[in-house]
Amino acid sequence: MSTVTLKDLKKTYANGFQAIHGIDMEIRDGEFIVIVGPSGCGKSTLLRMIAGLETITDGELMIDDRRVNQVEPGKRDIAMVFQNYALYPHMSVYDNMAYGLKIRKKSTEEIAQQVNRAADILEIGALLDRKPSQLSGGQRQRVAMGRAIVRDPKVFLFDEPLSNLDAKLRVQMRIEIRKLQRALKTTAIYVTHDQVEAMTLADRLIVMNGGLPEQIGSPMELYDRPATTFVAGFIGSPAMNFIPVRVDKKGATFPSGQNLNFSVPSGHENVLLGIRPEDIEITTPDLADLTLKVSVIEPLGADSLIYGSCEGMKEDLVVRVRDKATVQEEETFSVRFNQQKLHYFDPTTNSRLP
Amino acid sequence: MVENRPLLTFFSHLALIIGISFIALPVWLAFVVSTQEASALFSGQVPLWPGEHFIENYSSILFEGEKNSGAPPILLMITNSLVMAICVAVGKITISIISAYAIVYFQFPFRQAIFWMIFMTLMLPVEVRILPTFEVIAQLGMLNSYAGLTIPLIASATATFLFRQFYMTIPDEMIEAARMDGAGPIRFFIDILLPLSRTNIAALFVILFIFGWNQYLWPLLVTTDASYYTVVMGIQRMMAVPDSDPIWHYVMATAILGMIPPVIVVVTMQKLFVKGLIETEK
Known part of the structure; x- marks a missing residue:
């Protein structure tokens, strides 16, 4: 139960590569923070800096009000769940969970009590005598989490903990991690490249790109008002559609030359219009904002994705419709954009226009 | 099938x-x-x-031993051989496990150079460097002592290399997890690395024990006092009797007795390392 403060945190490797370009953030007590981004964006480096496994080149890291830049990982009062679990193969589940407490010279009774409490929470009481090699992936995951919660740390750190599990188990464990964190009210920082995990778990999200945070905010804030095209394209699946729009004295036009039926922010010659697949609906030609030609239809069960090509645009526009698609491949169809859900970006800076 | x-x-x-x-x-x-x-x-x-x-x-x-050829009682020679083989095996494992730990897990200047220096001594077996080694041991006054018998044989590039290769297969997360648990370098070594290396230690112990037991040339050079003779050189001495035939039934009895300890080591350790191989997840 603690706050974590990052003040202009920077990381430059010995070879001169700058992995983190400076991050400022205040993580509140009990908050669940998810760091998300593509590979190589520095998200794992940032987590490892907070853990103390990577040195901090510049800036300050505070846990509560203590500056921990130079503090050994074991003394920061944090716990980490690793991607491959990193359980000690020669120790039983009980010993794996007890190891950190043993090193901290807790009494045997206290250790037993703590381990049993954690085992109860995670429902792994029956596995305590087994070795990690005798456990399934999901059980190992639980033990790894048990090892973290048994110490009752100030902060939990998760480094892509679900990426080694199969899809079904991943959903199940995702929900359990959320419940667990809610119940324990421990501050948590979670790194993932999976945007669904990021959206569902986070109180606040950090979207990282190229060593810098692109945007920090609640999942719905990021979904509703992405600050940059990168965030807009990263959050939400399938990704947001971007349409370059030209603006001149007569009005705004699509790449096809068709006029827009709605106004765009003034003062720019070129504007990038963003619209999510779920905010486009199929309509009759007289109400159409744009006419598309179907290139591919992907039925997903509950809904279908229609990829439509439009004259003058390089990439297909994705439209999400409920149930089955009512159009056939190669057909043309008309779509209408939800005017409340339009996003505008400056194509040169990639940042959001008001 | x-x-x-x-x-x-x-x-x-x-x-x-x-x-x-x-x-x-x-x-x-x-x-x-x-x-x-x-x-x-x-x-x-x-x-x-x-x-x-x-x-x-x-x-x-x-x-009693064999008076004619000046061989001491076999019991004494077996004890000498045991002391030598155990000291060599334990010494080699201890030194190499520690040096491999340093080379793999610590950053220090000339780390790679030091590793290659150790590695290059692989090319120099005992026999090649036997004269300079003898000179050093003689200067240090270690002739006719257990120290002289064992210490020069203890450094082992092979074992260091094997442990290094094994440590490299241990995922980095393991040491990171241990650091998060608050374990320092020595705790990590004792609590995590040593138990994980158990099978390697057992296998190496068997090999190195037999290596030590079978040493012939080195004990022959550094011991002139019969109370430091080892079994292997004892047999040789019994064969090379001047002016008479070797007493074959004594020679053979010595050979049989000299075989027993290595057999015991192989049989008992074999059980341990097969068991270890099944249990360890790697």
Whole structure:
């Protein structure tokens, strides 16, 4: 139960590569923070800096009000769940969970009590005598989490903990991690490249790109008002559609030359219009904002994705419709954009226009 | 696939029996000879069944030794060999496990250079550097001592290399998890690395024990005092008697006794490391 403060945190490797370009953030007590981004964006480096496994080149890291830049990982009062679990193969589940407490010279009774409490929470009481090699992936995951919660740390750190599990188990464990964190009210920082995990778990999200945070905010804030095209394209699946729009004295036009039926922010010659697949609906030609030609239809069960090509645009526009698609491949169809859900970006800076 | 083909079974067993007799026959003959009287062997015919002097021959060789060739009692030589083999094996494992730990897990200047220096000594077996080593040991006054017998043989590039390769297969997360748990370098070494290396240690111990036990040239050079003789050189001394035939039944009894400790080590350690191989997740 603690706050974590990052003040202009920077990381430059010995070879001169700058992995983190400076991050400022205040993580509140009990908050669940998810760091998300593509590979190589520095998200794992940032987590490892907070853990103390990577040195901090510049800036300050505070846990509560203590500056921990130079503090050994074991003394920061944090716990980490690793991607491959990193359980000690020669120790039983009980010993794996007890190891950190043993090193901290807790009494045997206290250790037993703590381990049993954690085992109860995670429902792994029956596995305590087994070795990690005798456990399934999901059980190992639980033990790894048990090892973290048994110490009752100030902060939990998760480094892509679900990426080694199969899809079904991943959903199940995702929900359990959320419940667990809610119940324990421990501050948590979670790194993932999976945007669904990021959206569902986070109180606040950090979207990282190229060593810098692109945007920090609640999942719905990021979904509703992405600050940059990168965030807009990263959050939400399938990704947001971007349409370059030209603006001149007569009005705004699509790449096809068709006029827009709605106004765009003034003062720019070129504007990038963003619209999510779920905010486009199929309509009759007289109400159409744009006419598309179907290139591919992907039925997903509950809904279908229609990829439509439009004259003058390089990439297909994705439209999400409920149930089955009512159009056939190669057909043309008309779509209408939800005017409340339009996003505008400056194509040169990639940042959001008001 | 289990097939019932009697002919195949017959031939494979036959081949195995022939193979085993090739190995076992000399050992059996050595045992047979060691139980005979001296006179039984003068005829030039080797008897195939044990004689009646087992206890007599063995007790005299164990506790009195062979006066003619100046060999001390075998019990003393076996003890010397044991001390040497155990010191060499334990010493080699200790030194190499620690140096491999330093090379793999610590950042220090010239780390790679030091590793390659150790690695290059692989090319220099004991026999090649035996004269300078002897000179050093002689200068240090370590001739005729257990220290002189064992210390020069302790440094081991092979074992260091094996442990290094093993440590490199341990995922980095393991040490990171240990650091998060608050374990320092020494705790990590004792609590995590040593138990994980158990199988490697067992396998190496067997190999190195036998290496130490079978040392011949080095003990021959550094010991002139009979109380530091080892079994292997003892046998040689019994063979090279001036002006008379070797006393074969004593020589063979010594050979049989000299075989027992390595056999015990192999048999007991084999169990341990097979068990370790099954249990460890790697």
